[in-house]
Amino acid sequence: MKNKKTIISASLLGQVERCPYCAYLDQKGYVGNAESRNAVKRGNEYHDKMNSKMEDYRPVSFNRLIATALALVIVALMYIASRYL
Secondary structure, eight states: OOOOOOOOOGGGTTOOSOOHHHHHHHHHTOOOOHHHHHHHHHHHHHHHHHHHHHHHOOOOOHHHHHHHHHHHHHHHHHHHHHHHO
16 A cells, blocks of 8 residues: 555644643643543644654745746747747
8 A cells, every 4th residue: 555645734834833731731740630631642642643744744845846847938938949940
């Protein structure tokens, strides 16, 4: 089976940090009940999963895109010039 990269919405980029309130409670040493600990554990797993996806995310370089477009324009102009000259 092929591993497909998961597409990540641009709105998620940079937004997978821990909740500031949870970080504050952790800093204060708050333990909480079993339900809240499970919720924090699930939240941490979600954030870890999203962070690992972000490490795989590589945006398209605009330099490469511009170079490709320029190359296509040059090829088209060369074709037109060869047809009419």
